[in-house]
Amino acid sequence: MKLRNTLKIAAFAMASMLAAAPASAILLTGWTGVGNSGTLGADGDVTLSPFGDSQYGYVTTAGGVNGVGLPGVGGTGSATDGSVITSPIFAAEAGDALEFYFNYVTSDGAGFADYAWARLLDADSNEIALLFTARTRDDGGDTVPGFGMPAPVASLTPGSTPIITDDEGGPDWSALGSDSGSCWSTGCGYTGWIQAAYNIGAAGNYRLEMGVVNWTDSDYDSGMAFDGATIGGQVIGEPTEVPAPAPLALLGLGLISLWLSRRNAR
Incomplete structure (x- = not known):
């Protein structure tokens, strides 16, 4: 009886451990991109x-396409080539926190x-909020919003965003x-x-878009890294259901169940 109870506890612990396994690294599953x-x-x-x-x-x-800049944004000049990536649709309630990390990198x-x-x-891909823009300044000031760009509506941590030079x-x-x-x-x-x-201001279905574009010419490329996009603490694009346990773990649970059923049949 003691052994059987111990095995039941072990099986429960194994299942709980699998259910609590941490999320894997960002895979961009379901995200759609234009450019690079x-x-x-x-x-x-x-x-x-x-x-x-x-x-x-x-x-x-680098390897971008034409026509991906923000209309009316950027000041004198025009956008040339760039890239955009958009998340799958996610549901949000009013007041949910949309959070993510970014790192703007430029050789221009x-x-x-x-x-x-x-x-x-x-x-439907209509803009709800321009969360931020990132662009360098000749005076070495903050890149968000950068020169000739609109103020961000997202809050940033840290609040100061100067370019780090190499x-x-x-x-x-x-x-x-x-x-x-x-x-x-x-x-x-x-x-x-x-x-x-x-x-988030109102309950609904949304997408998160990240983009970068060359300005005036196509020389000296720029990019933006991003990670940890979550809504209400849930990773965007990650299934909410518990992932299936690994094959070896399933085998272990099956053997325990088989042993218990044979013991009960006696």
Whole structure:
């Protein structure tokens, strides 16, 4: 009897342990992209994010396409090529916290400074909120919002977002392609990981969009890394149901159940 109870407890503990297994690294399952986007691990000047994943997502102008800039945003000049990635639809209640980390990286600057952004969209891809834009400044000030850009509606931690320069030249990050390690002018570098947070105003279905675009020309690329996108604490795009246990764990539970059934049959 004692052994049987012990095995029951062990089976329950095994099932609980499997159910509590931590989420895997960001895979961008269900996200849709235009241009160049994907996932990377710690790479050059871009470390892993504070969220704790073993990789992060990114968008970059290297290998981007035309027509992805924000209409009416950017000041004198025009957007050229860039990339956008959009999350799958997620449901949110009024007051739910939308949170994620980002790290803006650029090899451009001066009058040709590129920009990145994050937007909250509805299920039909209409803009609900321009959460922030990131762009360098000649005076070394904050990249959010950067020069000629709208103020963010998301709150940022830390609140100060200056570019971190690389003493050896431009930022080292493979997502910049052949421009990794290059720099056009004042403003090249990266922000480091910054957390953005925004409270949803009304219950509904939404999408999260990340984008980056070259400005005026297509030289000297820029990009943005992102990670830890959650709504109300739930990872966006991650199933809410408990994932199926691993095959070996299922085998172990099956053997325990078989032993108990044979004992009860005697």
